[in-house]
Amino acid sequence: MFETQEEIPEIRERLHRVGITNLRTIARINWKGKFYTFIPTFEITIDVPEEKKGIHMSRLVESITETMSEAVEEEVKEAHTSLEELGLAIIRRLEKKHPHRRAEAWIKTQLIMERETPASKKVTLETYDVEVGVIKEPEKVEKVLKVIAIGNTACPHAMANNQGKTHIQRAIATLEIRTDYDEEIPLEDMIDVVEESFSSPTYTLLKTADENAVVQAMYSNPKFVEDVAREIIFKARQRFKGNIHVRVLSHESIHKHDVIAETWN
Amino acid sequence: MFETQEEIPEIRERLHRVGITNLRTIARINWKGKFYTFIPTFEITIDVPEEKKGIHMSRLVESITETMSEAVEEEVKEAHTSLEELGLAIIRRLEKKHPHRRAEAWIKTQLIMERETPASKKVTLETYDVEVGVIKEPEKVEKVLKVIAIGNTACPHAMANNQGKTHIQRAIATLEIRTDYDEEIPLEDMIDVVEESFSSPTYTLLKTADENAVVQAMYSNPKFVEDVAREIIFKARQRFKGNIHVRVLSHESIHKHDVIAETWN
Amino acid sequence: MFETQEEIPEIRERLHRVGITNLRTIARINWKGKFYTFIPTFEITIDVPEEKKGIHMSRLVESITETMSEAVEEEVKEAHTSLEELGLAIIRRLEKKHPHRRAEAWIKTQLIMERETPASKKVTLETYDVEVGVIKEPEKVEKVLKVIAIGNTACPHAMANNQGKTHIQRAIATLEIRTDYDEEIPLEDMIDVVEESFSSPTYTLLKTADENAVVQAMYSNPKFVEDVAREIIFKARQRFKGNIHVRVLSHESIHKHDVIAETWN
Amino acid sequence: MFETQEEIPEIRERLHRVGITNLRTIARINWKGKFYTFIPTFEITIDVPEEKKGIHMSRLVESITETMSEAVEEEVKEAHTSLEELGLAIIRRLEKKHPHRRAEAWIKTQLIMERETPASKKVTLETYDVEVGVIKEPEKVEKVLKVIAIGNTACPHAMANNQGKTHIQRAIATLEIRTDYDEEIPLEDMIDVVEESFSSPTYTLLKTADENAVVQAMYSNPKFVEDVAREIIFKARQRFKGNIHVRVLSHESIHKHDVIAETWN
Incomplete structure (x- = not known):
């Protein structure tokens, strides 16, 4: 059997990220004492030194x-308590299987949170797209935590010029934090920060009384995407340590295109 | 050289649609005397009789x-005057190259229309996704014309219950007509029908005075997706002959999910 | 409180499908005695009579x-044993909440199956996209079962002309069956039919010996997309009762575009 | 009329990128003396100082x-000779309309190139996705040039272990260069570098003799995604000045997931 991967490549060049991506499989989390099964998408990469052809x-x-x-089995013996713990466990196992200097494990999934109308x-029950990356360098392990929440914006400029009438639209905000692996930042707290920064959060279930409350909230809280971005980064900086990146995108109801506000520290 | 396609397959089964899809190439249209170049996506299929292995x-x-x-060249000699003419020209050329009983040519592209704020x-300048299919059966040639336009809806239910305040959102409507190839239905007329049926059309460029006008239009014209769908099919039936299919989807600003209204005749 | 939905609309027109779509929430299935939690995407629609403005x-x-x-809770009291049972349960609950003549419930999710290399x-562990629709008409209930599997094709034409060398590519096949609600067709059996019809199935995990076995399988089993489509519909018709639709798409490795074969009975 | 954008926001925070995105409109390029019309997607952003509420x-x-x-009109008076020239022209026009310290203009479109089978x-005729960004900082103007090409990989490891048989698949490579605005790098040259680095390029049109030639090329040129990435960055560094980023993704024909190789200098 040939191990072509171990050969010396013609072009000697270290590669930073080589691996597998878009791999879906089942995972299980012990989340505050309860077990959750879900099907995340994985990307796992390692670096390749210049004298090796492949991994x-x-x-x-x-x-x-x-x-x-x-x-897979209901009678799970061991379940990890967070996505980053799961990511690091994959990297630790990989260390025994395949030599490398740096490794990354990225896990993309949805989170369910219980809200009150x-x-x-x-x-x-509200769903949020989340992604967690664990990045192991020779001298340190960092993580990237990313949450995406759907809210709305009511335009303050149109409101000022139309006696309280305005255009309103769905908006999508992403909060991403890169920080030390040991820094404790629950994804749920990040979602809270994002969701509180819109004109109003959105809800899967809304009875008429709730719908009215959301309508009232939007009109008493008009915001540009700029305002949403500022509020997210301001609150995130107060609560979380790390490099923070914020991106708010709004599906303008009066345009075919979207508007964005993006910032970082 | 072997022509494997001409062999008799183990399983004898007529196939209805075999061909190529997601093929992008350049096309040129002579549209009311002016030449437009664009890069559509093509799907071309023919049927395969049960005694042939492949096409x-x-x-x-x-x-x-x-x-x-x-x-490709600026000095074009011949340009077709509509997407369906282009589709039929492809099928006619195919008739001389490859025997078949039925053939389809689908062309997906964007249309640009000049509007006034x-x-x-x-x-x-406003862009619209359009798709045209030409379907040649042994006894007849039909076409499918499809336009997608982006507008908005202001919810009449929330408006009635909130003293004129309401939630507003981007909405996307599709109008599709299947009809005889010879039936003359300009895509632009179909777009007009769709666009007039929203609470308001959307615009790429809006100065503050225009933005105000759109805001006023939305509030004086509240509509459910149901209302938009009804208005499109009602108007479409008056103006166009054929099988009409309407689908309206609204990116609710108060929910994470979308709502739809779909109907046909 | 106004119930705008109950008003008579200006344009009287029955609508066939009005509802919610792209709604993600948590679901739980009791699948052969084991519980599985997952996050499907839902579309639920009902019809609207011509004298009602909305739903x-x-x-x-x-x-x-x-x-x-x-x-949501681990201590689940009741869990449905299939996606169609879940869909019908939603419709049955809806019957008590909202009058309608016809209703549809569509559930899109992933299925995990254990395979052997x-x-x-x-x-x-292999993942498959699946979708199940339950369609309730006044006089009957039908269901649509849809599975998508990823395999590959090794081109027999290139193989015949290149002394056994050929081009190989990833291919994606969809099998859809519309049948009576009571017809018992496990999604797993449908996946088996699709997966056995490629040049070879694909696997998430492949050690070198397995990789060699897959390579050998592909070369000893060259197939056009046409062959894959024929084999799927032939086998499906033998095993399952209903209207069958097959679509095979191959991401040609020698082209930028895809090829397709589609057929139905 | 109120100019809400000029107000001082409650949270004082400079934002780096605020603007419009996913805007499609028509553009026209004078490319080596010939005029091409196409419909790109635009993203234009500027920064917002901490004392302004919005843009x-x-x-x-x-x-x-x-x-x-x-x-829009055939009788074009002025057409730009490259996408970056178009991007910079937009920024220059913006300087007169809206104060800002930094601005970005991103244009995403397709390029058509004539190849020989x-x-x-x-x-x-082959199509390639390309994107060009112009980034104006107070002290300098840079550009980002990005091309995406579709080729294939024939696995050298499987080939060594299966007497010349192997798995083959479609692969997609991205080459991105960030450099001074004045650095002359034609997108076509970048595409050439990428396309020559696969086991074989792909073609829209291939007659049987051409198909055979591509098959022979793939087998005499087996490559890991790692090899493709190394070759692209090696050649790119020789020909182009700037920060180079390479990403190769292959749609494995034996797996459901993809593999990647990514590197940069």
Whole structure:
């Protein structure tokens, strides 16, 4: 059997990120004492030194599937308590299987949070796209935490010029923090920061009384995408340590295009 | 050289649609005397009789590229006056290259229309996704014309319950007509029907006076997606002959999900 | 409080499908005695008679969330044994909440199946996109079952003309069956039919011995997309009752575009 | 009329990128003496100082549409000779309309190139996704040039272990260069570098003799994604000045997931 990957390549060039991506498999999290099963999308990469032709891709897959293997059965023996713990567990397993200097594990999934509707106080389940990356360099381990929440903006400029009438639209905000692996930042807290910064949060379930409450909230809280971005980065900086990146995109209801506000520290 | 396609397949089964898809190439249209160059996406299919293993895919590509070949050069000799004429020209060329009983040619592209902003009366260029399919059966040729336009809806229910305040959002409507090939239905007329049926059309350019006009229009014209769908199919039936399909989707500003209204005759 | 939805619309026109779409929430299935939690995407629609202006969207959301509400907690009381059972449960709950003549419930999610790698006989978990629709008409209930599997094709024409060398590519096949609600067709059986019809199935985990086995399988089993489509519809017709639709798309490795074969009975 | 944008925001925070995105409109390029019309997607942003609440979005739109306005008519007076020239022209126009310290103009479109098929020497038109960004900082103007090309990889490891048989798949490579605005780097040259680095380029039109030539090329040129990435960055560094980023993604024919190789200098 030939191990072509171990040969010396014609062009000697270190590569920073080589691996697998868009791999979906089952995972299981022990989240505050309750078990959640879900199907995230994974990207796992390592670097390749200049004297090696390639990497052994199947060892990356094994690192995922072995870490996850307990998750298929209901009688799970071990479940990780956060996505970053899961990511680091994959990298630790990979260290025994494949030499490398740096490694990354990225996990993309959805988070479900229980919310209360604003007037009727009913339970509503809300979903959020989240992504967590663990980046292991020779001297340190960092993580990237990313949450995406859907809210809305009511334009203050149109409101000022139309006796309280304005255009309103769905807006999508992303908050991303790159920080030390050990820094404790719950994704749920990041979602809270984003969601509180819109003209109003959005809800999956809204009875008429709730719908009225959301309408009132939007009109009493008009915001540009600029305002949403400023509020997110301001609050995030107060609560979380790390490099913060904010991007707000609004699907303008009066235009075919979108508007954006993006900033970072 | 082997012609594997001509062999008899193990499983004898007539296939209805075999061909190429997601092929992008340059095309050129003589549209009311002016030449427009654009890069549509093509899907061309023919049927395969039960005694043939496969089709000669390259002949489908040639039918497109030969029909289009004049389009690359500025000094075009011949340009088709509509997307359906282009589609039929591809099928006619294909008839000489590859035997078949039925054939389809689908062309997806964008259309640019010049509009006037509602107050300042400036010129604004608006883009619309359109798709045209030509379907040749042994006994007849039909076409499918499809336009997609972006407008908005202001919710009449929230407006009635909130003293004129309401939630507003971007909405996307699709009008599709299947009709005889010879039926003359300009895509621009279809776009007009769709665009007039929203609470307000959307514009790429809006100065403050225009923005105010759009805001006023939305509030004096509140509509459910249901209302938009009803108005499109009602007007479309009056103006166009054929099987009409309408789909309106609204990116609710108070929800994370979308709402739809769909109907047909 | 105004119920604008109950008003008579200006344009009287029955609408076939009005509702919510792209709604993601948590669901729980009791699948052969084991519980699986996942986050599907829902579309629920009902028809609107010509004398009603609109529907009460929140009742559709409630029908989903109430049916699902047990799913959040680990100590679930009741879990449905299939996606169609879940869909019908939503419709049945909706019948008590909102009058209608016809209703549809569509659930899109991923299915995980345990496979064995071809040579080393290791366990590999494979994911498949699936969609199930339940369509309730006044006189009957039907369902649509749809599975999507990823395999590959090795071109027999190039192989015949290049002494056994050929081009190979990833291919994606969709099998859709519309049938009576009571017809028992496991999605897993449909996936089996699709997956066996490629030049070879694909695997998430492949050690070198397995990779060799897949390579050998592809070369000893060259297929056009036409062959894959024929094999799927032939086998599906033998095993399943209903209207069958097959679509195979191959991401040609020698072209920028894709090729397709589509057929139905 | 109120100019809400000029107000002082509650939270004082400089924003780096505020503007419009996903705006499609018509553009016209004078490319080596010939005129090409196309419909790119634009993103234009400026920064917002901490004492201003927002930007005047319509001025960004005007900067695009005025720069482009000549493009609609066949009798064009002025056409730019490259996408970066177009981007800078938009920024220059914006300088007169809206104060700012930094501005970015991003243009995403497709490029058509005429190629020759490898054996029959027929003309084939190939399309490539390209994106150009112009980034104006107070002290300098830079540009980002990005091309995406579709080729294929034939796996050398499987080939070594299967007597010349191997798995082959479509691969997609991105080459991105950030450099001084004045650095002359034709997108076509960048595409050439990428396309020559695969096991073989792909072609829209391939007659059987050409198909055979591509098959032979792939087998005599087996490559990992790692090899493709190394070759692209090696050649790019020799020909182009700037910060180079390479990403190669391959749609593995034996897996459901993709593999990647990414590197930069």
